[in-house]
Amino acid sequence: MKKLVVANVLLLSSLLYVIFQVTKRSLYLNQISIHANNPVSLDWRYININTNIVQNSPESIYHISLLPVYALVFLSSMLIYLGLKGKHSK
Numbered sequence: 001m002k003k004l005v006v007a008n009v010l011l012l013s014s015l016l017y018v019i020f021q022v023t024k025r026s027l028y029l030n031q032i033s034i035h036a037n038n039p040v041s042l043d044w045r046y047i048n049i050n051t052n053i054v055q056n057s058p059e060s061i062y063h064i065s066l067l068p069v070y071a072l073v074f075l076s077s078m079l080i081y082l083g084l085k086g087k088h089s090k
Helices: 002-022 067-088
Strands: 026-029 034-037 040-042 046-050 061-065
Touching (some): 002 067
Antiparallel strands (some): 026 034, 046 061
16 A cells, blocks of 8 residues: 555656646756757646747647646546555555
8 A cells, every 4th residue: 555655756756846847937058058048938737838930929829738648647546545445444
């Protein structure tokens, strides 16, 4: 049971790490030693990537839905809860 809890904690912490890295305002580009604006933004439902194919157009933004991530985190949390509840009721 401890392995299951540790695995899920690691999953959630890696997800938080990715979100933290994606939402930085600027990125440091080592190859050319410059700070650049981050083309990736995050809101509660999407990860948005500004491709700048068409300048200042919402059509140049690529959206990645976060709903599957929320569903997997919810499912993982429920499995932890049910596993812990079943262990304590024995």
